[in-house]
Amino acid sequence: MKTQNQFQLFKERRFLPYFFVQFFGALNDNIFKNALLTLIAFGAFNQETRELLTNLGALLFILPFFLFSALAGQLADKYKKAHIIRYIKFVEILIMGCATIAFWHHQLALLFVILFFMGSHSAFFAPVKYSILPQYLERDELVGGNGLVEMGTFVAILLGTILGILLIRIHTSTLFISIAIMLTAVLGFMTSLWIPNQKTISNPDLKINWEPFSQTWYVLKRAASQRTIFLTILGISWFWFFGSVIITQLYNYNQDILHGNEAVMILMISILSIGIGLGSLSCEKLSRHKVEIGLVPFGSIGLTLITIDLSFAHGLYPEQVINVSTFLSHWEGWHILIDLFFFGIFGGLYSVPLYVLLQSRTEEKERSQMIAANSVLNALFMVVASLFSIALLTLGLSIPQLFLVIGFCNLAVTMYLYKLLPEFLMRFIAWLLINCIYRVKITGIENIPEEGPAIITCNHVSLVDPIVVMASCHRPIRFVMDHQIFKIPLLKFVFQTAGCIPVASEKENPEIKERAFALVKEALDRGELIGLFPEGSLTSNGNIQQFRKGLERILNNNPVPVVPMAVQGLWGSFFSRRYGKAMLHWPRQFLFSKIGLQITKPIPPEEFNLEELKNITQNLRGDWE
Missing domain, CATH: 3.40.1130.10 (Glycerol-3-phosphate (1)-acyltransferase)
Structure with a gap:
């Protein structure tokens, strides 16, 4: 039965267990990843080493999306998606078991290897995550459903960040981190058993190509042959390039520019996540349950202005480590939080309509493969984002200067994309007119x-x-x-x-x-x-x-x-x-x-x-x- 608003989906078995599966997956990713990044940020490393290790960690987590997405898309189209989700969630338990051993023995190199495997787990989950929604939801529910998914993802990021940072800083960190990641993995697997099986398979006759590079090239060519889909994927990929530069640098921005402690970092991530959640949830009301691509230019314009403003918002802070009270005693602290909140709002308005457009305009038999093509390009853009950040920071740019550069890059790239696909700007003008x-x-x-x-x-x-x-x-x-x-x-x-x-x-x-x-x-x-x-x-x-x-x-x-x-x-x-x-x-x-x-x-x-x-x-x- 079609729902009247997005929150009614929480009463439906066709959505609720899926929501919690993706929630626990994102939560575990971020508990583990933030625990590792906190070890680096507050470890006995100099600034250059911290920046190098932080960007290396981002690179290792993203690389599997580029390597395995094409195969994951084929599997999701050929077999029942609910079954694939259960297999993926079971493998997550095994990976987290290895992570527990690495934390207990303080093996940083092994933790980086496990970070790669967690990225691989997420790479296999991504095509199923987005392609399964149109099979369970009505067309008019897709905007609300995707908004809830994005909201849940960033609530999970918020909780994962808080838990990852706090647990790793506790003296008995190995025990609490181990319990957290294992319990979350088990909960994810248990909820996956509750997901209803689909009555149909998207493309049961599909022949699997196990060779990753040729299949990756094939799905990219197939996506490129469909202009609107390909430009939509490019828009999403640029968002991940842009967002990756900002979010990855927040840790070192807090440590080296603001001189903030863990609580300041948690506060910034919390405000950013709340903003993204609210922006994602507001898409359903602003679009009247329909695919409204006019929100995309609105989001991109806002992201540009906020990022440029953020580059000037840091002010001057003392050299000693500051707490939340000191951070908020300066106007610059409130300025940064306001920017991060609206960065999240505009990010949600930008990304949710693009994901719904990708889901709604792809054919059922190859939807997972097109979403896999999206994952491949997302991964490529995020890898380049890491290299881009490393290069500019190595050349001597400060992190605020990096924010300024990426803000103007966002302006140039989005203007070019809207020139290629002016339908986005037309819908934006029309949306402004009637709203x-x-x-x-x-x-x-x-x-x-x-x-x-x-x-x-x-x-x-x-x-x-x-x-x-x-x-x-x-x-x-x-x-x-x-x-x-x-x-x-x-x-x-x-x-x-x-x-x-x-x-x-x-x-x-x-x-x-x-x-x-x-x-x-x-x-x-x-x-x-x-x-x-x-x-x-x-x-x-x-x-x-x-x-x-x-x-x-x-x-x-x-x-x-x-x-x-x-x-x-x-x-x-x-x-x-x-x-x-x-x-x-x-x-x-x-x-x-x-x-x-x-x-x-x-x-x-x-x-x-x-x-x-x-x-x-x-x-x-x-x-x-």
């Missing part, structure tokens, strides 16, 4: 088909009608619009990016008209949504005008369902003609003005009648113009 300029009350959004071709019709009140409709719908809509409106400078970018189709009358330009009908037919043949304003032009008096017959011609060529809708509240806006030409009169609506979008059930093509469509649209709009 910041207007407050939109949407009724009947479930009437828009989840897949397949259909024609969306709407009354035409203002120049932003298509943007409001596109931003409210989770599927891309290609609107057919007057070629003069299509050319308006401030809106042309949005219309072009959204794939809108300019049209002219027979008298104005017959070539543009015929080309528009040809493009509409091609789009419907591909199963896309076409948006039409049957009135043909903006209303000049607020009333719904006569509907033109072009829609009938389209339906004769492509008999598809017609979904009527109506916008409300835009008559009299800056973009309407109530007070003269649109966008050339003084605005009489202000920020957060309330508007509406009413959507009713699709009309089957065999029941379509143009006059009846006008009556339906009139009734949908009602008296609210």
